[in-house]
Amino acid sequence: MFIRSRRDIIDGSTGRRWALDANDGVMTTTGAIQGFMGAGADMTTVSFAAAIVLITGALSLAAGTFAELAQERGHQRRAVERQQVLLARSPEEEFSDLEEHYSNLGLDAPLAKQVATQLTQRNALAAHLETDLGLLDPPPPAWQPWWGGFLTVLGFISGALPLTVTVLLVSEDVRAVASISVVVICLTMSGVVAWASGSGTAGRAIARSLLTGLFVAVVAFSAGLLLEAIDQFVPQIDVNRNN
Structure with missing residues (x-):
């Protein structure tokens, strides 16, 4: 059976939602890693930062999705x-x-x-x-906000996990190249899914995903460099010093 259109590949709303959540995962993790690396942190610190961002980012995004869907469901019921x-x-x-x-x-x-x-x-x-x-369907069931939050977690993790695993497991001499490659691949995949879900043309969707992700990486790395430079000139304060 032939695929008649890109809409036969993936459900539009689900695909767009996954692409957004996956992009959040990629860009949040990339931003954290590049920021710490720009600030001169050692790889142990960078690895811990990547793992923490993976967990807290997924949970916070899921909580926001749950709250949004629960509020909308309550509005419809009222x-x-x-x-x-x-x-x-x-x-x-x-x-x-x-x-x-x-x-x-x-x-x-x-x-x-x-x-x-x-x-x-x-x-x-x-x-x-x-x-x-303008309500065409009855209010969704009570489990729908929980399901939406769960799908958000999966989307965020699918974007954040590849880069996190790369930082944790790949040897230091090829870590930078491997990390950039993983980011480019993940952003390209999310752009393809966004296009398949009905978001413009394939080239524009992929370019938009790549440019926004790489922009976040450059800004985060630059911010880390700036903080590292400031740290060289600001006297260190000993918070344990007795008055």
Whole structure:
């Protein structure tokens, strides 16, 4: 069976979400590693930093996704409950609102009334949720925010783990080249997935992913160099010194 389009390769929203989370993983880890290396940290410190960023970055991003989805689910549930109360309290007024909605869309009065009548008879609540609030589906189940957070963790780790493993396991004489290669490969893959999910053209998606990631690496390394230079001129303060 032939693939008819890129949308047959991967689900759009899932692919775009993974690409964003993976990019976060790559760029956050790259930024931390390059920053510490620019500041002159030894490889033990850099390795610990990479591992810590992998863990805390994934958890913090997952927490944000969970909070966002849970808040959206709560909003939808409150909207449904509010609409149910309105339908029970004043069904005639709600029917008139539905009829007026379709009249405003350009239907003549008899046809607008017919459409409103059929939709009300079929599912009045769904009709009003769609026309008034733009909700086409019922609120997601309670596990959906947890599942979204879990997928975010997987996306972040898939971007951060390759570079972290490279820093931890590759010998020092080839670590720099290997790290850059891993970053380029990961960013290219996330760009391909973003394109396959419907995000512009392949070349632009890959270029955007590479340029943003490499920009973060350069800025972080430069910031580390700056801090290292400042450290050479700022007197060290002994916090344990007795007054």
